[in-house]
Amino acid sequence: MVSDAHHHCICSAPAGRGGIRLDVFLSSRFPELSRSRIQTLIKGGKVDINGSPVTKPSQAIRPGDNVSITIPPPKPLGLEPEAIDFDILYEDESLVVVDKPAGLVVHPAPGHDTGTLVHGLLQRCDDLSGIGGMARPGIVHRLDKDTSGAMIVAKTDAAHHLLSWQFKNGLIGKEYLALVHGIVHLPSGAIEAPIARHRMKRREMCVPTSGGRYALSLWERREVYRVGCSLLSVRIKTGRTHQIRVHLAYIGHPVVGDAVYGRGSAGWRRTWSHAKADPPVVERQMLHAFRITFDHPVTRKRLLIEAPLPEDMATVLEALRAAHAEI
The missing domain is CATH 3.30.2350.10 (Pseudouridine synthase)
Structure with a gap:
């Protein structure tokens, strides 16, 4: 069951295995989250096993363990909103489709700490899905820097999950x-x-x-x-x-x-x-x-x-x- 702020899943480790790493398990359940993002959430006390918080990504889980992960709601993420020139093709409370100009980097990366599409989105949209991680709020997919055109951005975690699922299954x-x-x-x-x-x-x-x-x-x-x-x-x-x-x-x-x-x-x-x-x-x-x-x-x-x-x-x-x- 998935909600905008909390994601719960019940673990049943594969038969014949004595245990599986917590971060590996969560990566298999939430493929839209990067491994580093999951490890950060674990170390930050956002994951419980059978109701007890765990802070080690390497913690082994056993068949039948109840694993709960809490993904914090969207917040500024330490990025400063900027006025970036791009057009919005479609927008509602769940998502926005932007027309990314050529030359615009999608999200912060080494050498591109400012002036990205994400910086512009933070200024244009009141809420963005935090599920993409610290530097990639709302980002479901990317376009190369010098490729222009339509790009979907999620505004809620629920939309992010469902859109990511569509991408993964070839439905977009x-x-x-x-x-x-x-x-x-x-x-x-x-x-x-x-x-x-x-x-x-x-x-x-x-x-x-x-x-x-x-x-x-x-x-x-x-x-x-x-x-x-x-x-x-x-x-x-x-x-x-x-x-x-x-x-x-x-x-x-x-x-x-x-x-x-x-x-x-x-x-x-x-x-x-x-x-x-x-x-x-x-x-x-x-x-x-x-x-x-x-x-x-x-x-x-x-x-x-x-x-x-x-x-x-x-x-x-x-x-x-x-x-x-x-x-």
Whole structure:
């Protein structure tokens, strides 16, 4: 049973095991909470076993133990609200869907202590789910810094749980627009290739020769430009880090402007070498989360929210269409 402030569960350790760590058990029951967040709650006296508080994450639990965890209600979390420029596409008492601009980091991280979407949300919204942890209130999923578009943020812990469950079970539809290098000849296709962290470049992902986590992206061709690139819509059935960028590069059509997995600004200029006009400025990967669909955590109605095409991407597409006519 789950409520906005308290979460209770009864433990039955797997058969044949003498005990399981408390933090491991709670991680399995609350996958939307990070292990470090759970350990902080345990050390802070927010977890009881059979009615007695426990402060050691390594405490073993036995079959039949009654484990209770209390997640504190939302509070300022030590972050100062800031005026951050972004649009809200939908909002009610349970959640907010924002249109994240390119260049905006979602939550605080090393090197990004201020100026994030979370800082802006704290100023714009009176209440945010505290379940995401100290630096990630309300954050159910993320978009890369230089990817724009629709993003759901939970305002209550109950909404956070239900939205996280939908993400985990593939019930949230995410559709992106991606401008890619190369002429895409087929009308549609599927990319089913595992994704793993790069063994040498730890900040990057890759399609490994073996292992990795299952990932599936479905794409449809929208427009083709004779300059030498194509516009695709991409639906992701899994939510791996950098999934679209890695998958499209894997099939030989990297996202325009992607300096990590693609050809960067130099590759963009080369694409335009045969065009009469100068290339429009591209300062980030041309990837936009333009549509998201999900079941509302309270009403259970299916919602479809769209984020308008950002100005930089619209300008590039207009230039491509104009150049297409001139060649």
